Amino acid sequence: MNCYLSIFQAFTLLLQERFRPRYDARLQLLTYQVKMLRSRIDESKIYTTPQERAELLRLGEQLDHDISDVMLVVQPATYRGWLRQRNPNRKKRGAGRPGTAQATINLVMRMARENLGWGYSRILGELKKFGIRIGRTTIQDILKREGHYPVPDKTIGHPSGNWKQFVGSHMDTLVACDFFAKPVLTWKGWVDAYVLVFIHLGSRRVFMSPATFHPHDExxxxxxxNAAMWLEDIGVRATGLIRDRDTKYSYRFDAFWKSEGIEPKKIPVRAPMANSYCENYIGKLKHECLNHFVCFSMDHLDYINREWLSYYHTQRPHQGTDIGNNVLDADFRPAETGEVKQEERLGGIISWYYREAA
Structure with a gap:
């Protein structure tokens, strides 16, 4: 039986070889005639009917759609377009760049609704912690589409002239300081408590003193x-200290810094913006935190300041530094998996987001 089968297969192969040249010649003749006709209508476009397209696709399927050298009535790219349209699993996409993922849109809206004072850059910083990289303009567009308009980000300008140039070229070796006051309710009534703030301009790291009712010379x-020891701990070798002309800074205060190799630099008269880094930090502290509290003791005020300072260094993204919207003292690695959770401190006055470990 196998012998007869082999003889039949050999005979069939001989027939195919016998008639193949004739078949190829017929195909070449038909192809050449199509080329002749096509060359006479180069200036006109051939419009195919749905039935013609279906038939061409059926015939092309027999060639595994390898039709680049035999498709003459339309361009091969047009044929491939018909093929994509026929595929029911084809994903349609509009013009332009891909849209933002819905999960990201939901997260942006959640942060905006839960934190009414957050601006676009603040939300951008939180998203970066999760490895979500979208632009500030995209966040703005998302919120506008949803009818949500947050408080705009406020930027603090710089004084013009030589002072600006001086600060810009010595950021890593400059420290600034300033006092701020917070009313505390005591048995004598409202009394101002004072806090002294030091900020390293290059890294934006901050030292805050305990509060006092009597900011005297000693x-x-x-x-x-204490601030000098803090600078040593964080590895900063400062050469200049920016301060205003407040009378609470005594001769002994300046003499101490000079003995440490740090030259006090008084800002110009009536130019608080010359100390903008410290003013900006104090403004954030008051706007985002202290203005929401009534303090009943200095211990109460110190506790609030410590919680804020920990949040400022380890959770709050910072837009204006070389670290690029990262947190200051945390080992920042974007977390791209896990459920997004919100963490709160001080009764929800300060909050941030993180991904829960799987």
Whole structure:
């Protein structure tokens, strides 16, 4: 039986070889005639009917759609377009760049609704912690489409002239300081408590003193010593200290910094923006935190300041530094998996987001 089968297969192969040249010649003749006709209508477009397209696709399927050298009535790209349209699983896409994922849109809206004072850059910083990389303009567009208009981000300008150039070229070796006051309710009534703030301009790291009702010379000198130890701990070798002309800075205060190799730099008269980095930090602290509290003791105020300062260093993204919207003292690695959770401190006055570990 196998012998007869082999003889039949050999005979069939001989027939195919016998008639193949004739078949190829017929195909070439038909192809050449199509080319002749096509060359006479080059200036006109051939419009195919749905039935013709279906038939061409059926015939092309027999060639595994390898039709580049035999498709003459239309361009091969047009044929491939018909093929894509016929595929029911084809994903349609509009013009332009792909849209933002719905999960990202939902997260942007959640952050905006839960934190009414957050602006576009603030939300951008939180998203970066999750490895979500979209532009500030995209966040703005998302919120506008949803009818949500947050408080605009406020930027603090710089004084013009040589002072700006000086600060810009010495960022890593400059520290600025300033006092701020917070009313505290005591048995004598409202009394202002004072806090002394130091900020390293290059890294934006901050040291805040404990509060006091009496910011006298000895107290200010002790805070200068504490700030000097803090600079040593964070590895900053400062050469200049920017301060205003407040009378709470005594001769001993300046003499101490000079003994440390740090030259006090008084800002120009009536130019608070010359100390903009410290003013900006104090403004954030008051706007985002302290203005929401009534303090009943200095211990209460110190506790709020410590919680804020921890949040500022380890959770709050910072837009204006070389680290590019990252947190200051955390080992920042974007977390792209896990459920997004919100963490709160001080009764929800300050909050941030993180991904829960799987």
């Amino acid at each position: 107290w200010a000198l002790q805070q200068a010593r």
